[in-house]
Amino acid sequence: MRKEDRPVLVFDSGIGGLTVLRELRLLLPYEPLVYLADDAAFPYGNWEDGELQSHLVALFGKLIGARQPKAVVIACNTAFTLAGEALRRAYPETPFIGTVPAIKPAAERTASGLVSVLATPGTVRRAYTRDLIEQYASSCHVRLVGSERLAALAEAHIRAEPVSDSELLAEVADCFLEKDGRRTDVVVLACTHYPFLANRLRKVAPWPVDWLDPAEAIARQVVRVLGSDVLSAPLSAADTAVFTSGRKDADARRLMTGFGLEV
Known part of the structure; x- marks a missing residue:
């Protein structure tokens, strides 16, 4: 060839x-x-x-x-x-x-120091992910949120199948943390399916955050x-x-x- x-x-x-x-x-x-x-x-x-x-x-x-x-x-x-x-x-x-999860740029962007990584359960449990946090975000509070359903919901959404706001909120609610007067301000989209839902996620989020897409x-x-x-x-x-x-x-x-x- x-x-x-x-x-x-x-x-x-x-x-x-x-x-x-x-x-x-x-x-x-x-x-x-x-x-x-x-x-x-x-x-x-x-x-x-x-x-x-x-x-x-x-x-x-x-x-x-x-x-x-x-x-x-x-x-x-x-x-x-x-x-x-x-x-x-x-x-x-x-x-x-x-x-890989965009943990380094998330640590560079956060003002509050509260970052969430929204991923599949497999990515959340990898030592690779935890090594990235230790290497690049040790000064931040990083919450790992493993979603069982969000990738499948993204597949359904892009095929124009019904996906409710309540279903989406249930999958991302744990990303939002308030601590000592600070709030999560960056959520890493650590699955390439998730950016298809970015506009929907902005709508259901309890407050505005930077949804970080690595594409x-x-x-x-x-x-x-x-x-x-x-x-x-x-x-x-x-x-x-x-x-x-x-x-x-x-x-x-x-x-x-x-x-x-x-x-």
């Missing part, structure tokens, strides 16, 4: 990584993109860590062999915090750009990793979306078409 035909692969357990793909398009308009949704295994929160890591290493072996990507963006905090290092060891010739920072890192390999002229091939379940239903086609992808 010619180097210029090799795609940037954007990977997520579902549709959340589309928030990252959207930012990549702005910075890398000529790069061929393949979006891979591991919907057959969604949600990752239901997996045991060892089984999920083995699943991801095996799945990427197939993906890299078939697609020969010039870079892989793991647009999923749960997947990268669990399996990022294992993937880099297994496939050292492939650059992996990961998604733009991830896209900038991809540009840095590709360096001189970034394409400066368009190719004829269309960007594509692949579902591990093999789904090609009308809703999936309509959603992906809205993001400029062919299923």
Whole structure:
């Protein structure tokens, strides 16, 4: 395969990584993109860590062999915090750009010193996440909030299925802390699904906070990793979306078409 035909692969357990793909398009308009949704295994929160890591290493072996990507963006905090290092060891010739909770920028932005990290239960329990807090936010009070349902609610929302304000508030209420006259002022969206709900979350929040979306920072890192390999002229091939379940239903086609992808 010619180097210029090799795609940037954007990977997520579902549709959340589309928030990252959207930012990549702005910075890398000529790069061929393949979006891979591991919907057959969604949600990752239901997996045991060892089984999920083995699943991801095996799945990427197939993906890299078939697609020969010039870079892989793991647009999923749960997947990268669990399996990022294992993937880099297994496939050292492939650059992996990961998604981790944006704890460092949150610590830099907070005025109150009260920060919440809204994530999946898997990301919350990772030592990786706690190491980031110790390294970058030791002077802050960081509350980890693991949501069992918010990723699935985001998937439902983007497919125009009904999601009530009360359902959303139940998932994010623990993010809001008042302590010694101070309030939480930054909430890290530590799952790429969550930015699809940002406007709804602003509406149900008990007070305004900075909802920190890492998608733009991830896209900038991809540009840095590709360096001189970034394409400066368009190719004829269309960007594509692949579902591990093999789904090609009308809703999936309509959603992906809205993001400029062919299923």
